[in-house]
Amino acid sequence: MTAAALDVERLNRSFGALHVTRDVNLTLERGARRALIGPNGAGKTTLVNLITGVLRPSAGRVLLDGDDITTTSQAERARRGLARTFQINQLFRGLSVLENLAMTIGERDGNCNNMWRSAGAKRSVIDEALDHLESLRIADDALKLVRELPYGRQRLVEIAIALAQRPRVLLLDEPAAGVPSSESHLILDVVAGLDPEIAILIIEHDMDVVFRFAKQITVMVQGTVFTEGTPDEIMHNEQVRAVYLGQERHKVARHG
Amino acid sequence: MAASETLTGEPTREQARARAAEFLISRHYYRWPEAVPWLIAIACYFVFPDRMTFGSQVLVMIMFAFSLDLILGYAGIVTLGHAAFFGIGAYTVALATLRLGWSEPISGIIAGGLVAGLVGAVVGWFILRYRGLTLLMLTIAFAATLQESGNLRSDITGGYDGLPGLTFDPVLGLFDYDLYGHTNYLYALVALAVVFYFVRRIVYSPFGQALTGIRENVRRMHAIGSPVHRRLVTVYAVSAAIAGVAGGLFTQTNAYVTLTVFDFDSSAKVMVMLIVGGTGRLYGAFIGATVYMVLEDYFSKLSPTFWQFGIGLLLVLVVLFARRGLLGLVEDAGAYLSKRKQP
Numbered sequence A: 001m002t003a004a005a006l007d008v009e010r011l012n013r014s015f016g017a018l019h020v021t022r023d024v025n026l027t028l029e030r031g032a033r034r035a036l037i038g039p040n041g042a043g044k045t046t047l048v049n050l051i052t053g054v055l056r057p058s059a060g061r062v063l064l065d066g067d068d069i070t071t072t073s074q075a076e077r078a079r080r081g082l083a084r085t086f087q088i089n090q091l092f093r094g095l096s097v098l099e100n101l102a103m104t105i106g107e108r109d110g111n112c113n114n115m116w117r118s119a120g121a122k123r124s125v126i127d128e129a130l131d132h133l134e135s136l137r138i139a140d141d142a143l144k145l146v147r148e149l150p151y152g153r154q155r156l157v158e159i160a161i162a163l164a165q166r167p168r169v170l171l172l173d174e175p176a177a178g179v180p181s182s183e184s185h186l187i188l189d190v191v192a193g194l195d196p197e198i199a200i201l202i203i204e205h206d207m208d209v210v211f212r213f214a215k216q217i218t219v220m221v222q223g224t225v226f227t228e229g230t231p232d233e234i235m236h237n238e239q240v241r242a243v244y245l246g247q248e249r250h251k252v253a254r255h256g
Numbered sequence B: 001m002a003a004s005e006t007l008t009g010e011p012t013r014e015q016a017r018a019r020a021a022e023f024l025i026s027r028h029y030y031r032w033p034e035a036v037p038w039l040i041a042i043a044c045y046f047v048f049p050d051r052m053t054f055g056s057q058v059l060v061m062i063m064f065a066f067s068l069d070l071i072l073g074y075a076g077i078v079t080l081g082h083a084a085f086f087g088i089g090a091y092t093v094a095l096a097t098l099r100l101g102w103s104e105p106i107s108g109i110i111a112g113g114l115v116a117g118l119v120g121a122v123v124g125w126f127i128l129r130y131r132g133l134t135l136l137m138l139t140i141a142f143a144a145t146l147q148e149s150g151n152l153r154s155d156i157t158g159g160y161d162g163l164p165g166l167t168f169d170p171v172l173g174l175f176d177y178d179l180y181g182h183t184n185y186l187y188a189l190v191a192l193a194v195v196f197y198f199v200r201r202i203v204y205s206p207f208g209q210a211l212t213g214i215r216e217n218v219r220r221m222h223a224i225g226s227p228v229h230r231r232l233v234t235v236y237a238v239s240a241a242i243a244g245v246a247g248g249l250f251t252q253t254n255a256y257v258t259l260t261v262f263d264f265d266s267s268a269k270v271m272v273m274l275i276v277g278g279t280g281r282l283y284g285a286f287i288g289a290t291v292y293m294v295l296e297d298y299f300s301k302l303s304p305t306f307w308q309f310g311i312g313l314l315l316v317l318v319v320l321f322a323r324r325g326l327l328g329l330v331e332d333a334g335a336y337l338s339k340r341k342q343p
Helices: A044-052 A074-079 A097-109 A123-135 A151-164 A181-192 A207-213 A231-235 A238-249 B002-007 B013-026 B032-047 B049-074 B083-099 B105-127 B132-152 B182-203 B206-216 B218-223 B228-254 B264-277 B284-302 B307-321 B325-341
Strands: A006-015 A018-028 A033-037 A059-064 A082-085 A169-173 A199-203 A216-221 A224-229
Touching: A006 A044, A018 A033, A018 A044, A018 A199, A018 A224, A033 A044, A033 A207, A044 A074, A044 A082, A044 A169, A044 A199, A074 A082, A074 B218, A082 A151, A097 A123, A097 A151, A097 B013, A097 B206, A123 A151, A123 B013, A151 A169, A151 A181, A181 A207, A199 A207, A207 A231, A216 A231, A216 A238, A224 A231, A224 A238, B032 B049, B032 B182, B049 B182, B049 B206, B049 B228, B049 B264, B049 B284, B083 B105, B083 B132, B083 B228, B083 B264, B105 B132, B105 B228, B132 B264, B182 B206, B182 B228, B206 B218, B206 B228, B218 B228, B264 B284, B264 B307, B264 B325, B284 B307, B284 B325
Parallel strands: A033 A199, A033 A216, A082 A169, A169 A199
Antiparallel strands: A006 A018, A006 A059, A216 A224
16 A cells, blocks of 8 residues: 555644644545635644644644655755645745746755856756746746736746646645636636646635535634545535535635 | 747747746856946056055955845845954954964965854854844844954954054065055955855856845745755855955955954944945945945045944935945946837
8 A cells, every 4th residue: 555645644733722723634645636625714724834844733743655744844845745835925026937936946956056057057947947837828927027927927926836846745725815706717727737646735715616626625624624525525514514615605704 | 820920020939938048048147337347446456556555445345245245135134243254354364474474365365264154154053043133133242242252362362452563475475565555456356356256156056046035035945945044054154254255355455453343333334335335236245335435435534523424324315215226226227228229
């Protein structure tokens, strides 16, 4: 039996008296398409931060391809193939889109230890960066500064950077958050077309997206896994409807 | 398809790719305006033969400001204690010649750079876990600690009276130091050019790119797997080494050194120079240090008590109206002119 791409075992985290993550178990098989849903404050982003190493868990383990990475640094996890996007863009705003990508590839391959060669000397890096931009149809913006792009395009750069890390596990934290609904389909098409080899966990509030994209859904409520199952099971689960979908229908649980 | 695109003037996919790639590939090429500051520096040798000692001091400060630009302008490390490394270099050279009789100048400044760089690596390893105000305070504390330690052992350092009358061998065994500082000026200029070449390579390297990444968004750098702390410590050590070389040159230029090289004033002054010139753009240090030193010289003759008013006014004007420094203004002017040329 091969290990799952990502395995989270009985993860706990408290901020003082506030127990924001309680005994969370979560598994992503290779090529998984899992959605993580739940009302605001359920601890979804905290879970992503625990998995990626921004936060350290109080108890529990995180396994990447069967290796225990609970205590490894965030950067080391990234180098081992765990990538994420942020709910709010975290980009190199003063640099061009192409540089954002080239730097990511440089750090991935260890080129950035080199202090002597010029950054543009490796044509393969530039070509790969442009390939990623073309696959997301933002190659026209390659030489624009990130801060000059509309927010929706910046969201695509955010995804392009994650893809340039060549991840085996990708955590998407509300990829369409803050994007006008007229443009969000562009981002969701990209998400739907991602490499089937990559195991993906997506946090999303739009139920249409969740039910279209995910093969498995985990529902979190108040820091703990409430239930999980296929989209069909979740849709017909009365309790889930009560705690989450009911609210969603009244547009209470939206943020972004 | 491709052919019709060419006819309508739209770039083809290959052309667009090539254009984008060209930007990264050619970014580090030398361009002719870069020759200007060097030509001016050489011209000064002939135009102001009686101001060569002052000229050497300007070159030393350019190198010092340059070392700060590497960490402040590129990596975004804010420090008000960079004089610590300048002072370490200055005292390494002074003590080597005074106590060890090691008075060969070139190996002297290299030794000054190495010692400062080593200290920079150790100190950086400790303090670069912090950012913002905490880091700022730690850099000030380190420089102050060094200065007071020097004061405590004034039997070695000469304290605030300093170590006067230092002598050095002729440069390369050929060119002796003269009363007017001609030799020293050319020697400092060559040293600056060598240091500049190294820093320029670093800035345009993948490592240099990673530094700008840390400056722009450190959270993202962690997320893409960058060993941020190691990168910062490395560049801090390199910057400290350059400051050390500048300090060594300072000692050789003045043939004299006191503990005032560690002054908070000195750390603050070099930061003002860099801000006036423009951070993160290589030649900002040239403009900033030169303008500052020349104005300081001019104002202090005009009014020995109130000369700082002029410098202060300049800083206020730059911060208010030229956020990217004087070099930023030059860049804007260049962009404006080239736009007018091709409407």
